[in-house]
Amino acid sequence: MSAHRLARPRTAPPHLLASAAARAAALAILLSGAILLAPPASADVGPAPEPPGYAPPPPPTLDLTVLEPICDGDVPYLRYAVDVTGTEASSVTITWIDPGGDDVVQAGLPMSGRVLWPGAVVGPAGEPLDWPGWRLEGDTWVEGDEFDWVRPSVDVLFQVNPEATVTVAYPPSSPDCATNPPGAPAGNPPSGATSTPAAGAPGGAGAGLPGARAAQPGSAPVVPGSSWLPTTGAQVAGTVIGAAVLLALGTAVVVLARRRRA
Known part of the structure; x- marks a missing residue:
């Protein structure tokens, strides 16, 4: 009986196997890098086409249909x-834009x-108490305050x-x-320094007249009461004539007295 010997599979040497594995790994790395560095496929992505007859909305608009500076009750307002x-x-x-300070x-x-x-400042009943461009110092309104930039x-x-x-x-x-303090010019304040006595104050509107009284800041100028009447030309003429008559009588009495002594 003959014996058969089984042939063992032949294997490559270990150093050859390691070299082949290294080459395979290097090839895989190169392929992955090429994939990462490859530019993306170009695709034309644009806005979706508008449907026929479509028009984009117009931009927002703002119109000032009313813009009117007004005076109401001696108080300045802006109507809009x-x-x-x-x-x-x-x-x-x-x-309100202040060119040199806070708006x-x-x-x-x-x-x-x-x-x-x-x-401008108003009281509880809407009465004026202060005006822009003016300040009250004692009994006198003086031009110039922190709001003089709002005028003219x-x-x-x-x-x-x-x-x-x-x-x-x-x-x-x-x-x-x-729209100015009582007694101030009718227009806007002048560019120079200006002072206006308050109504009823020394030198102010109604000052020195019988029946005149001091006014609160922002009130209307105070006028004398109806019981006071101005001196008319007829009254002055009558006073002058009476004085002339008295002077003539006095002169006559002196002349008569001298004649009697003589």
């Missing part, structure tokens, strides 16, 4: 009305109405989103409404 499109906003912010901001206002001019004109910014900036003039005084 804002018309906007393309926005859901329901309030407006008004900013005056009035936010959350209705789309129409009127606002007090910066620097000032830039005003209306903001709703969008916004608009306009230049408005301080409302002038009139025979029926004064």
